[in-house]
Amino acid sequence: MLKIRRPFDAYLDEFNLITILIPKQNHHSYHQKFYLFKEKEKIVLNIIEHLIIDKYVKYICRFNEDIGFGKTYYIEDVTGMKTDLQIGAVIRTALFDESFYYAGDLGVDYSSKRTKLTLWAPTATEVKVKLFSPHTGMEEIQPLHRQERGVWSATLAGDYEHYYYSYLICINLKWREAVDPYATAVSLNGELGVIIDIGKTETERVITSELQKPTDAIIYELHIRDFSIHPDSGMAYKGKYLAFTELESTTHHSFSTGLSYIKDLGVTHIELLPFNDFEGVDETRPDVNYNWGYNPLHFNAPEGSYSTSPSDPYKRIFELKEAINAIHKQGLKVIMDAVYNHVFIREQSSFEKIVPGYYFRHDTIGLPSNGTGVGNDIASERLMVRKFIIDSVKYWMRNFDVDGFRFDLMGILDVETMNQVRHEVDKFKKDALVFGEGWDLQTPLPYQQKATIANSKKMPGIAFFNDMFRDNIKGSTFEPYDRGFALGNHHKTHEAKQSIVGSIPFNHELKGMFQEPSQTINYVESHDNHTFWDKMNIPLKHEADTVKRKWQRLAASMVILSQGIPFLHAGQEFFRTKQGIENSYRSPDHINQLDWHRREKYNEDVEYVKKLISFRKSHPALRLPKTELVKKHLAFLIAQDGIISYLLHSLEGIDTYKQILVVHNNRLRDPFPINLPDQEEWILKAAPASFTKEEIRVSGKIIIDDIGTNILFKI
Numbered sequence: 173m174l175k176i177r178r179p180f181d182a183y184l185d186e187f188n189l190i191t192i193l194i195p196k197q198n199h200h201s202y203h204q205k206f207y208l209f210k211e212k213e214k215i216v217l218n219i220i221e222h223l224i225i226d227k228y229v230k231y232i233c234r235f236n237e238d239i240g241f242g243k244t245y246y247i248e249d250v251t252g253m254k255t256d257l258q259i260g261a262v263i264r265t266a267l268f269d270e271s272f273y274y275a276g277d278l279g280v281d282y283s284s285k286r287t288k289l290t291l292w293a294p295t296a297t298e299v300k301v302k303l304f305s306p307h308t309g310m311e312e313i314q315p316l317h318r319q320e321r322g323v324w325s326a327t328l329a330g331d332y333e334h335y336y337y338s339y340l341i342c343i344n345l346k347w348r349e350a351v352d353p354y355a356t357a358v359s360l361n362g363e364l365g366v367i368i369d370i371g372k373t374e375t376e377r378v379i380t381s382e383l384q385k386p387t388d389a390i391i392y393e394l395h396i397r398d399f400s401i402h403p404d405s406g407m408a409y410k411g412k413y414l415a416f417t418e419l420e421s422t423t424h425h426s427f428s429t430g431l432s433y434i435k436d437l438g439v440t441h442i443e444l445l446p447f448n449d450f451e452g453v454d455e456t457r458p459d460v461n462y463n464w465g466y467n468p469l470h471f472n473a474p475e476g477s478y479s480t481s482p483s484d485p486y487k488r489i490f491e492l493k494e495a496i497n498a499i500h501k502q503g504l505k506v507i508m509d510a511v512y513n514h515v516f517i518r519e520q521s522s523f524e525k526i527v528p529g530y531y532f533r534h535d536t537i538g539l540p541s542n543g544t545g546v547g548n549d550i551a552s553e554r555l556m557v558r559k560f561i562i563d564s565v566k567y568w569m570r571n572f573d574v575d576g577f578r579f580d581l582m583g584i585l586d587v588e589t590m591n592q593v594r595h596e597v598d599k600f601k602k603d604a605l606v607f608g609e610g611w612d613l614q615t616p617l618p619y620q621q622k623a624t625i626a627n628s629k630k631m632p633g634i635a636f637f638n639d640m641f642r643d644n645i646k647g648s649t650f651e652p653y654d655r656g657f658a659l660g661n662h663h664k665t666h667e668a669k670q671s672i673v674g675s676i677p678f679n680h681e682l683k684g685m686f687q688e689p690s691q692t693i694n695y696v697e698s699h700d701n702h703t704f705w706d707k708m709n710i711p712l713k714h715e716a717d718t719v720k721r722k723w724q725r726l727a728a729s730m731v732i733l734s735q736g737i738p739f740l741h742a743g744q745e746f747f748r749t750k751q752g753i754e755n756s757y758r759s760p761d762h763i764n765q766l767d768w769h770r771r772e773k774y775n776e777d778v779e780y781v782k783k784l785i786s787f788r789k790s791h792p793a794l795r796l797p798k799t800e801l802v803k804k805h806l807a808f809l810i811a812q813d814g815i816i817s818y819l820l821h822s823l824e825g826i827d828t829y830k831q832i833l834v835v836h837n838n839r840l841r842d843p844f845p846i847n848l849p850d851q852e853e854w855i856l857k858a859a860p861a862s863f864t865k866e867e868i869r870v871s872g873k874i875i876i877d878d879i880g881t882n883i884l885f886k887i
Contacts, residue, residue, distance in 0.1 A: 176345055182206075182247040183260025187239065187267055190217060191260060192231040192247065199229045205250040206233055208257070213237075217247075241272075242318050244297050244345065258344040259295040261538065263530040264554075268294075273555040274321040278563070279354030280337075280367055287332040287367055291339055291352065292556060293526050294322020298342040301326060302349070303335050304364070313340070334485075336364040341526055350525035351470065353560065356567070357485035358473045360456060362449045366485040370571065373489045377573055378500035383440070383603035386635065386690040387737055387795035390785055391507065391605075392439040393698055394742040395464065395764065396447060396478050402765045405429050411458065411761075413447075413478045413488075416495040419502075427772045435502040437778070438785035439740065441605065442499055443507035443578050445699060447492060449473045451516040452758065455482035462764060464699060464757040465509070466580060467516040471564050496572055505575035507605060508568055512561045513584035518548035531557050533616050543615030544581055552585040553617060558592065561585075565593055569600040576601075582608025583624040584615050587631060590623045594633040607635035607693050607737075628686050635737060638692045640685065641671040645730050646696040652710040658696070658727035659708060660838050660879075662814035668836070669811050672818060674735030676799045678806075688799050692736035696727045697744050702754050705747045719840070721747065722860060722879035725780060726838060729881035732784045733794055733834055735802050742766055745781040746774040776862075783863040787883070793820040793827040801826075810846060814839040815876060819849055828887070835874070835882040843877045848884070858883040 180194040192206060206217040217233035224230070239245065245257040262268055272294040281288040293299055299316040316324035316339075336359055339350050351358070355365035383389060399415060400407040406421035406429045421430035428436060449470035452463030458477035465475065474492045476482030496506050515521040518540060523531035533541040533549040541549045551557050568574050577597070579585065590606075597604045610625040620627065625636045639649070644667035648654035655661040657668040670682045674689030686692050697704045704727055708720055724747060731738045741748065743766050750756045750763050771778060788794045796802050805826070810817045820832040833854065835846060848854055848870065856868040860880020874882060 178255045179253045180249070180255050182255055182257050184239070184257055185261040186265055187262060188235055188237075190233045190235070190247065190257065192233060193225075193228045194231070194249075196224075196227055196229060198253065200251060203250070204231065206231065207248045208235055208237070208239075209246040209248065210237060210239065241294055241322065242297055256345055259528070261529070261534075263295060263527065264534065264551075269555045272322040273559075274323050275559075276323070278323075279352060279356070280365075282333065282367055282369055284331045284333070284369075286330070287328045288325065289316065289328070289337075289352075290323060290325045291316065291526065292321075292323055293339075293341055293343075295527055295530075296324065296341045296343050299324040300340040301337055302340055303328075303332065303337050305335055307334065332367045333369055335367045337367060338364050339526065343528060348525040350522040353470075353522045353526065354472060354563070355470055356472050356571075357489065358449055358470050358476075359485065360476065360483045361454065362451075362469045362473070362476075368485055368489075373486065373493065373571070375490075375493045375497060378497050380500050380503055380505055380575070383505070383605075385795070385797040386603075386605060387735070387797050388789075389441050389605060389737050390439045390732070390788070391441045391443050391693070391737065391739045392434060392437070392742060393443045393445070393739065394434075395445040395699065397462070397761070398742065398764050398766050400430065401761045402768050405766070405768050409480065411478065412480055413474075413491040413495040414480065417498040419498075423768050423772055425772055427768070427775065429768045429771065431498065431502055431504075433771070435504060437745070437782050438789060439504070441505045441507050441575065443739075444509060446509045446511050446580075447475050447478065448511070449475050450511075453477040458482070459761075462758055462760055466511050466757065468511045468514070469516055471512070471560075472567050493572060496574065500573070506573075507576040507578050508572075508574045509580060510565070510568075510577045511580040512552070512564070513550050513579075513581040514544040514546050514548050515550070516546075527556075530554065535616055541614075541616050543584055543613035549584050549613075549615045552589040553621065558586075558589045561589060562592055562596055566596055566600075569597065569604070575603075576605030576607075579606070579608030579623075581611065581613065582636075583611040583613050583622050584617075585623045586617060586621045587623050587627055588621070590631055590634055594631070598633075605635065605737075606633065608637070610636040611639070625685055628691055632687065632691075635691045635693050636686070637698075637739075638671070638675055638685070638694055638736070640667070640675065641692065641694045641734075641736075642696050644668050644671050645727055646704060646707060647711075649701045649707075652702075652707070655711055656696075657814075657816075657836075657838055658730060659712065659723055660814070662812075662838060665811050665814065665816060668730070668816055669808060669818075671730070672734045672816065673802055673806060674796075674799075676735075676802060678803060688797070689735040689802055690737065690797055693739045694731050694734050694736045695739035695741070696731055697741040697748075698739070699741065700755070702752075703741065703748045703750055704744060705749045706752050706754075709752065719879065721774075721777060723838070725777060725860065726836060726880050728781050729784055730836060732781070732788050733881070733883075735794070735796055735806070738788070740781075743770070745778050746770045747777070780862055783858070787857070787863075791827050791829065791832065793823050793829070793832055809833075809849065810835075814841075815844070815846070817846060829885040831886045833882075833884040835876060835884075837876050837879060837881075840879060841877065843875045845873045845875055847873045852886065854884040854886055856882065856884050
């Protein structure tokens with residue numbers, strides 16, 4: 173591409189404001205004037221500001237004429253020097269958004285007789301589509317025609333199924349080639365879009381039972397490759413979508429693995445790390461490199477490295493649908509990890525090539541913002557960016573039957589977008605979960621508009637990863653030697669109480685973060701940062717493994733028994749380790765894989781977590797949906813010296829038990845008696861290491877002498 177040499181630069185920064193930058197060597201000292209050439213009309217610009225900036229002389233000019241988009245205009249100075257008027261910051265103005273918002277369908281509309289292509293490119297002066305037939309090797313280029321609100325379209329006669337395609341867009345006299353942002357199928361490594369018949373990918377839907385309330389969910393976070401890649405996973409389709417279709421898989425020693433294992437564990441939802449097309453793994457050699465998938469390339473096409481045939485655009489779609497159907501057949505639901513907050517490389521993204529400067533936020537001096545830490549922030553508050561996100565969410569629900577979304581770095585996005593997402597998701601599935609990372613990140617969006625935990629009151633149908641729960645129970649993620657309640661720190665007792673009630677405004681001491689318990693995702697471990705086992709091995713590396721297992725069982729019981737929505741990282745139940753690596757997003761398989769041998773080794777602990785999950789699912793008192801119910805039915809008895817005991821009471825009509833007593837203890841100690849709430853007989857359901865097989869009746873008091881959780885009840 174030839175570099176355009178301009179004697180000076182002129183930018184349209186508002187509908188009637190032009191910024192002109194003249195290199196000092198091209199600037200003349202006498203009185204300057206500028207003219208805008210619009211068709212045959214020569215318009216005098218009104219200079220309102222004149223500055224000297226570094227090597228340039230800057231003029232800010234206004235004019236009163238209406239200027240249309242889709243054409244090239246020229247600016248001339250008093251000496252006759254001329255340059256083209258480039259599209260500048262005008263694309264980030266509210267008036268631009270309002271003028272060019274397009275509510276219709278974008279992308280490819282295919283039939284065997286004709287294919288319609290529709291692209292939103294309001295600042296382009298010319299758009300073409302480049303088509304390539306993989307069957308004949310023939311290439312053709314056809315023009316698109318400008319329609320209303322910056323949309324370009326073309327209808328191609330004939331059958332274009334399987335054709336590869338890309339767009340050629342001319343903006344500011346430069347041609348750029350880009351893949352359709354709305355592409356639903358792509359070639360190997362996402363290099364081109366592919367025209368497909370989406371109707372051919374339809375499969376029979378498997379209906380799962382409706383979730384009655386969000387707090388009934390138990391989420392299990394899983395990376396598709398980690399799931400099956402272990403040599404002894406018992407699954408043939410290692411690292412692939414189809415591994416989820418393999419039932420009754422086992423290790424060599426006949427311990428269950430795979431989807432059957434997860435179903436037996438008792439969770440309700442599998443949250444899959446990103447499976448839209450991403451960078452970081454070469455699909456021609458999918459086993460060479462590893463990536464979590466947070467480098468989004470194409471938001472509406474499945475990732476090819478998980479397919480048995482990544483060069484086949486249909487295959488990856490079919491196989492992902494087979495995986496989701498297989499999960500649904502087991503009565504489990506699927507949550508999609510959605511990464512709408514950034515792209516892999518801004519400059520190379522289709523968004524930036526098609527409408528430069530529009531899809532991303534910029535700071536006060538016009539540089540791209542970087543609240544995500546990966547070089548760019550998606551500007552979700554802009555109307556066509558918001559439309560893209562919502563259209564994409566609808567696409568995945570309509571075509572892949574997903575049951576919810578986990579939004580990566582959701583705090584980058586805005587409140588209005590997230591509420592509209594919730595509204596649209598409800599049209600498909602009322603019980604779908606929508607949640608995300610509500611961290612307050614340094615992006616140039618007003619604080620009150622950010623989709624953060626602090627603004628959770630504005631998003632009542634959306635849940636948030638509760639980092640306070642994580643840090644209170646596990647210890648600070650960012651301070652390796654900090655220990656939470658479950659690692660023996662009795663100074664975190666007050667904070668642990670707040671976590672137990674679902675981080676709601678419980679009383680004058682426990683003021684909470686959320687309006688309802690359904691807004692908190694309770695966790696101590698996820699794909700990010702150290703696993704619980706690895707974190708524990710920093711401040712407590714000299715402690716015996718038998719004691720470490722007790723602390724981790726305590727943490728698991730606090731996650732599963734607390735009010736809110738419990739979230740487990742895959743393998744957490746058998747003490748998953750990444751060999752001390754904190755951020756394993758591109759570490760090899762031997763670091764990231766689910767080690768099914770640990771599942772064998774710690775089967776006793778797996779069974780304990782399985783029984784905790786079953787107990788939660790059996791007792792509605794542990795998953796109350798409303799703040800008023802938690803305040804009415806939960807009372808703390810003791811919260812001191814590393815012991816927290818609380819009572820779920822007055823449960824007639826709510827639960828099969830009249831009362832449930834839970835005691836969490838984080839310290840090895842001499843026998844410590846706790847008086848039971850009354851003189852009546854209680855039944856011990858669980859001790860720190862296991863659930864009881866027969867009824868053990870207790871009266872008066874219970875002796876606490878080990879790290880872990882005791883559960884008692886009265887019928």
